[in-house]
Amino acid sequence: MIDFELTEDQKAVCEMVRDFTANEVAPLARSQDTAGELDSALMDAIWQLEIVQSQCEPDGRSAFLAGLVLEELAAGDASVATAVASTMAYCLAITDHGTSDQRQALQESLKAPGFQALSLAVMEPSFGFSIGGLKTEAVASGAGFRLQGAKSMVPLASRCRSFLVVARYQEGEAAFIVPADAAGVLVREPCQTVGLRPLELSEVVFDNVGIPQGAMLGGSNGSNIQSIIDASRTAQACIMTGLSAAVLNHVVPYVKERIVHGTPLAQKQSVAFRVADIRIDTEAMRWMNWRSAWEIETGQNPTRLSALSYSFAGEKTMKIADEGLQMFGGHGFVQEHPLEMWYRNARAISVLEGVAGI
């Protein structure tokens, strides 16, 4: 039965995260972007909200709620939201698909007092990278596997204690839990990216890394890698919606106040209509994400809708950040406003794959 009403609990969580975002996250977005580094006190404070931890408990697991939270966080800073989503992707992949040993091992990280950087390693360093054409490969070797290849754009790679590496295996794909300090793992220096700079995206090389038997996600039966990608696409779409909402909220008061040729920008149709379009597209994105997340939560096959949400959000968010910047003119191009940062972040979050999860 079609219903758009959030539960009281969901509303309360959203409100809590919204307040937190406005007071704690948004004010630090610019300084983190400049430093190219997350604020560790902020990340610890987010960790203490137990967003990730509660999702890993059986009665706390809700892909839908996770999506709501990511949108709220991203309205403050898409980088912070993606950092949280990255750790969440790792933890949820293990929670949802892991063996009991793998889930047990995860508990240690979840109990830590401060933020734990953990990441999927999906993308690879080649232009025109496509998720269907992975080159990193795992082969059975002795009692375990050997992993060979390179992954790129891994969030917070140099801070991660462990990666979940998606690689070709036999006829399909599998994911492997690989500690960062395993022999043959080389985490390169962060590559300094155009957007989402605080994520310190970097390349990780796996040079003939030996992996024990128990490190394949889900054990010998493997796991549904596509569902991890689906969840990432929907999660990224939620982050994009938060970013789009931030643009809308920032643009509205400005265009009402900014007088050009004698009248406020907002009274000029070409501006007003584009603001209307930002609202239309942001709402359309949100409901589509809700539906994808609902499909994930209710155990339906979310592949198609996740791909559509990701595609729609990606196209529109880039456009929204672009139009928002344009409405600020030169003031949008310089760093006194967040538009130029959002413009960079919009491009980044919409071309990455596998950096988030719900």
Place this chain on the structure above:
Amino acid sequence: MVDFSLTETDKKLIDLVREENEIGRAFARELDRTMEIEPSRLRGVHPAVADREDPFELLEGVHEETSGLVIAEALMFMASAQDVELRDVGGHEAFGSMVLRNFGTDVQKEKYGHLNLAIGITEPDAGSDPGAMRSYARYDQETDEYVLNGEKIFISFFNKFDGAVALVKVAGKDGSRPEFGTFVLVKGAPGLIESPQMRKLGVRKHELSGFVMQDLRVPAVARLDADFGKTLSNFNHNRPIVSAVALASCRSLLDFTRDKLKAAGVELDYTQGTSGRSALVDRFIRLESLWEASWGTVMRAKWLEHKQGMYSNGYRTEASIAKAMGAKAARDITQGCLEILGPESLSEEYLAEKWFRDVRIADIYEGAGEIQRVLIARDIFGYKKELS
């Protein structure tokens, strides 16, 4: 709790509509070619569906088992392209009759309630801007009648219906400013002159004509207690429906395109990223995403309506969003599908080109896309006349 599942009854109703639309397909081309020349609109029920349950009639009876009356109705409108009307649903489309039902007195309902009435607002010089209307009514105290002069154009189904509810300006008493007034006009009255049917791009099953009022005299009782706002008060309800109807044709065209691509050996693979799929597939997926995005905005508006009541103004911006989003998506989806399908899609052997023409109206009537954007922007900025 947020839920996107359909109830069994929702599904049943959608299936019924889809089956009926499928039956209608057989007559679609003929109607498309002849309708505007020969007003041959069906009266009664077409034999092809005579022994079938009328889905919309059924809805009235079972709406408690649906996601909600207006939600299920929108889902039904979105089911698939409705190329022909196999049932005479006059009452359903008679927006003038709806105004009468909502705002007429018992006496007025008694007098006019049995009529199917069109809605007459648009004029040659006043479409999006009703303030520019020139049609005028003057009260004649001696006969207790109003005398109307003016012209209405683009009036849906006027040729088929019994008359219209017309919105005109009424001379204020003793030279005060004119106000809007609404009158029931019944065909056959001297001075009410019907204009010929108009030829148009698409939705040719949807007949369009108009009328001239030349010293048309109507009794005072023909004036309804409905001002401008009241007359247009079902806009919030209708706008997402306009979107839904266009999306229905888009859905049929997307299905058609998907099938033809498949037959041509093009597989749609949703697991791939942008760079892992052909430009053709990527284009198609983007069009599909527009459809799904629009679906969400229609459902959202209808859900709010379901909660707040049809005449609430509390969902007007969401109704405008659904209209603006779906109507623009319909333009993009149909243009895009024909481009993907290529030259063969131009043939009248298929309905693809018809759907491409049909949906174009959605971004024009019931408030063109630009008007929706004015309304949405006003809501965002807290503006009234500052933006027009």
